[in-house]
Structure formats: structure tokens, C-alpha cells
Amino acid sequence: MAEQRGTVGGPVLTEWFATKDLHKLDVYESLGGYSAARKVFKEMTAAQVIDEVKGSGLRGRGGADFPTATKWSFVPKDHPGPKYIVVNADESEPGSAKDRYLMENSPHMLVEGAMIASFAIGGHQAWIYIRGEYDLPYEMLRDAIAEAHAKGYLGEHPFGTDYPMDVRLYRGHGAYICGEETALLESLEGKRAQPRSRPPFPAVKGAWGMPTAVNNVETLSTVPWIIRHGGAEYAKRGTEKAKGTRMVTVSGDVQKPGNYEIEIGVTYRHVIEELAGGPYPGRTIKVFWPGGSSAKVLPGSMLDTSTDLDGLKALGTMGGSGGIIVMDDSHCVVKAAARLLRFYAFESCGKCTPCRVGGNWAVRTYERILAGEGSQIELGILERVSDGLQNGRCLCGLGDAAGWVIESTMRHFHDEYEEHSLHNVCSVEAALVNA
Amino acid sequence: MSTLSEHVLEEIRELPAKYPQPRSAVMPALDLAQEEAGYLTAEAMSEVAAALKLDPGYVEGVATFYTLFHLQPIGKHRFYVCTNLSCTLRGANDIVEHVKGAIGVHEAGELSKDGLFSYEEVECLGACEYAPVMRLDHRYEKDLTNQKIDSLIAQRRNPIPSPPRGEGQGEGRKPAAPPRRRTKKSG
Secondary structure (H helix, E strand, O other): OOOOOOOOOOOOOOOOOOOOOOOOHHHHHHOOOOHHHHHHHHHOOHHHHHHHHHHHOOEOOOOOOOEHHHHHHHOOOOOOOOOEEEEEEOOOOOOOOHHHHHHHHOHHHHHHHHHHHHHHHOOOEEEEEEOOOOHHHHHHHHHHHHHHHHOOOOEOOHHHOOOOEEEEEEEOOOOHHHHOHHHHHHHHOOOOOOOOOOOOOOOOOOHHHOOEEEEEHHHHHHHHHHHHHOHHHHHOOEOOOOEOEEEEEEEEOOOOOEEEEEEOOOEHHHHHHHHOOOOOOOOOEEEEEEOEOOOOOEEHHHOOOEOOHHHHHHOOOOOOOOEEEEEEOOOOHHHHHHHHHHHHHHHOOOOOHHHHHHHHHHHHHHHHHHOOOOOHHHHHHHHHHHHHHOOOOOOOHHHHHHHHHHHHHHHHOHHHHHHHHHHOOOHHHHHHHHO | OOOOOHHHHHHHHHOHHHOOOHHHHHHHHHHHHHHHHOOOOHHHHHHHHHHHOOOHHHHHHHHHHOOOOOOOOOOOEEEEEEOOHHHHHOOHHHHHHHHHHHHOOOOOOOOOOOOOEEEEEEOOOOOHHHOOOEEEOOEEEOOOOHHHHHHHHHHHHOOOOOOOOOOOOOOOOOOOOOOOOOOOOOO
16 A cells, blocks of 8 residues: 655645636636746746656546656657647546536636647647536636637737647537547547547547647646646655645535545545545445546445555556545445446447447346346356456447446445345345335 | 528538538537527438538438437427436436426426426436536536426526526535435335
């Protein structure tokens, strides 16, 4: 287990969130907003920006946890045509709401981060792909971009330099798969959002065939702070290898669901019990998803697990997109898993066979089990389908995630699966009825 | 005679120039077409295709992939009720039942008698801390209760002009949790 270094500093992302009207440019700027972009555009080279972010240790917060500076450095420097930053604002992972929270509170923070990232890869245009359901964040970003244009921070001569910069918006239209970066790029190009085979990777051939870095909202929103305070200052926070702070969304059976900024390395007990108020009186936490519905579940007995990203990987799960879903002992794990499989089956783009077929097999099997028509055969099918979805058999991570839900809930709660499948009994419901 | 009005078609024809490649205009174009009629008819999709110089089958292929494009009439006010896990844990299924009863429909997609309402169950809306939530008229309605649903419906049946609501900015989660609901066991 990684060491916990405790809180060494204040918040990073939510530093200014108590300020009224932070979404307005003049308020944002009065606190120090756009000073990072100004410094980058006027005083720094692209290599210096990448070095500073590298020194911070920042890793992607969309779920894949990939070092941000490394991703930027993959974009070829000598490419003659356009290069793009594409912002993944298609937040759709069940349990995750933190990107919405960041955009609604501080849209300029994302615009500034996207500008800096574009500068770092030598691009002049950033595209924010935002999910269609996010009407309010879309409107706030649209207004923020217009303000930045009016002020001359975007346009031909940002901060008086000769480095043209634009940030554009593109609205999604309802498809979870667009959170997968190559599916997102397809969608941005006006196609059905089906993931691409890799290679080539987006850094070489991304949006409209051009070199592209796809970054998450939270990742880019962190960048201005890193430029203002230095990468070393950011790296003081977090654990030895997983630096900094991150946003988590706590939802489900807790008394104070919400978005919280945490220093990486605090325990889930701290997040769920201290920050989110813990379970309702008389209830105990049975299970939690540590990083969105796609992260393998951990039982309530493992609340002392660290939020350290590498520690979670060692446990076979992940910090993912930071969506912590908490379920107490009044809910049935089999029903929860069945609901999530319905989600993954529905959202499968249909391009690769294991995911298209496997998800529906799982859904039908869960339906039989919950209808009291289960047997040892159904449990066997679930195990085989789960295996068939994992380990690189699918084109993208959606299939794996579906498999992980089945596998991890079956591993930790085999008794509940057996009760349902073999005896048509739900002890959770029975307890509620008798209570 | 075309289904889409000339000014919408004109707007659609101007879209391709806004993107590095013209094909990216297909979704914004379908958006404009849908805004006009409330949903997308085969004719409207063909007209979009013609305006963008794309194959009609291609445009329909895009439209059918994404859940926010509707190929059937949807009613003036659509309840997009999230029933993914975080919302289900906090009573989303009861909310769906209440919506159905309140607008008088039996299934998703069905129009209410007055043509004003329809509902659908949707996947995670990304507002899990406010579960149960739904999207209605381009805004999120949060911490839903049956009473809240009733008043949202009443406001739309008897609309009174109201100033636009501000929400979201600097908004912190109130410590008090909403009242707990459970799916009631029958029998």
C-alpha cells in the first residue's frame, strides 16, 4: 500500500470555487485566471510547458491515468498541417459528475487549460466535445469562449502575441461510447461513434486525420494551476507516484452525496465517511465502485483502501474517472449488476462481436436469474461471458468494463448470486420486508 | 415542397464551412432539423443530406446511432429520467412510475393525450450527486420527488411567464440529504 503523505496544501481545482460569479471572465481574472496562459504564450516555449507539466506528475483524469506531458510529447513537432487538442467533455461514466461540476463552476479554467495544452503541442485550435445532455455547461462554455474572444485572449493575437488560438465547441448527441477517445473522434468527424483500431494512435492520426491529443476536462483544468505554481508544488501533493489532487463524485447510499476534491492517497473511508457523511443511520456499506461503474467493486470491508491510483491497480481495480458509487446493505448486488449490464449492453456500439453479443447474453442471463429461472447453468454462463468480454478481446474498454462488473460482483458476493440462481431467494429484500 | 423551411436549410448549408472537414456538420445540421419539427422524419433527413451533399442513408445512419435524435414525435416536454445505478439506489424507479401516472402514459415514448409530454428512461446523466435526476426542457431537475414532478407538470400545463432560472454557479451541495425512498415491496 502506498504511503499516505497527508494534506500538504489547499485545494487546486476548487481553489476559487467559493467566489461568486467565477464563471465570468473578470472575476476569474481578478483571482489570477489567465495569468498562466499569458505566461505561456508570452514567455515560454512548448518544451518548457511540457517540462513543467511533466514535473507535476499530472496523469489523465478521464480514467486511463496516462501521464499528460507524455501524451503531449507524442504529438509530432514537425508536422506541417494542423494539430488539435480535443477535450473529452463527454462525461458519461455512471457515478461520475465531476467534469460537469468543474465546467459549471469555472468554465474559463477549462478554456485556459485547453489554450495552454494547444500551445504545448504546437496547435492553434482546441475542440471541446461536450455531451449533448450538458445544456448548462455548454451554455457557460459558449459564453466563456465569447468573453475570451472579446477580450482578445482568443483570436489572432492572444495577449498581444502572434500565436493564433481558438477554442471551439462540438455537442455530442447521446452515446456513452463517445467517452472512448477514438469513438469521440469519429463522432467529431460526423460519423457513428465506433472506436477505431489502433495503431495509428490519435497522436499521429487523430481528429480529421491530424495529430491530436485528447485530454479530459479535469486534466486540462488542472494545468493553469500547475503553470502558476510550478510543477514541483503540485507534485508535493498526493502519493509518491500518483501526484496531486483529484475530483471524486460520491453518490448512492451516503448522507452527503457530492463532488469533492481530494488529495490522492486519502482512504475511501475518509472520502465516504468524512466527506460524504457515511451511510444512513442503521445501515452499513456493503460495496462500493471506487472509480465509476467500470471499476471492479470493492466490498465494504475494504474501506481503508487508499485512493492511490497505483495501489488500486495492484488490487485489480482502478481510480478511473473518480465516480464513487456507494451501496449499503439494503440493496441487492445481483440486481445492481443486472442494471449495469443493461447499461453496457445498450451502450455497446456494435462494432466488435464479443461486446455486441456478450452484453446481451449477460442481460438475458440476469433476467432469467432475477425471474427465478436461474440454475448452475446461468452462473456458468455469466462466468464465461465475463471472461469473453475481457483481456483485449474487445476493440475498446467498454467490453472489459462490462466483464469486470460481472466478475468482481460474483467474486465478492458469490453467496447472493447463488441464493438468486439456485434458490430464487433475495435475502436483502427478505430482510427489508421483515424489518 | 420541402419539410424544412428555407431559412433552416440555408443555415444548414452554411454549417460545413465551420469545421475542418464538412462532414462534421451532420450532427449540428440534424439538430437544426429536429428543432424545427420536434423530431426527424425521413423527409427531413433526406433534405439534410441533400443540403450537405451526403448520402441520405449515411445521414440516417448517424441519426439512428445517437439517443438524442428522435425519429418519432416526442411531445413538447420530454422527461429524460435517469435510471442508472446511482439514481436507482435513490428511488429512480418510483420516479418513473410517478411520471407515467402523472402524464397518463403506459410506456416510454408514448405521447400524453394532450401531446404535451412523453418520457424515456435514460442512462447516466452525469449528475449523480443529485440523484434521482432527469433532464427536462434543456435543464436538469435534481433531487426529484413526486411533489416536484407534479409541480413541473402543472407549470407546463398552465404556464406563467417566469424569469430564467440561474443555477449551477458556485453551487455547493447542501449538507442535508433528501428524504430517503425505497421501492415498495408489493405483497
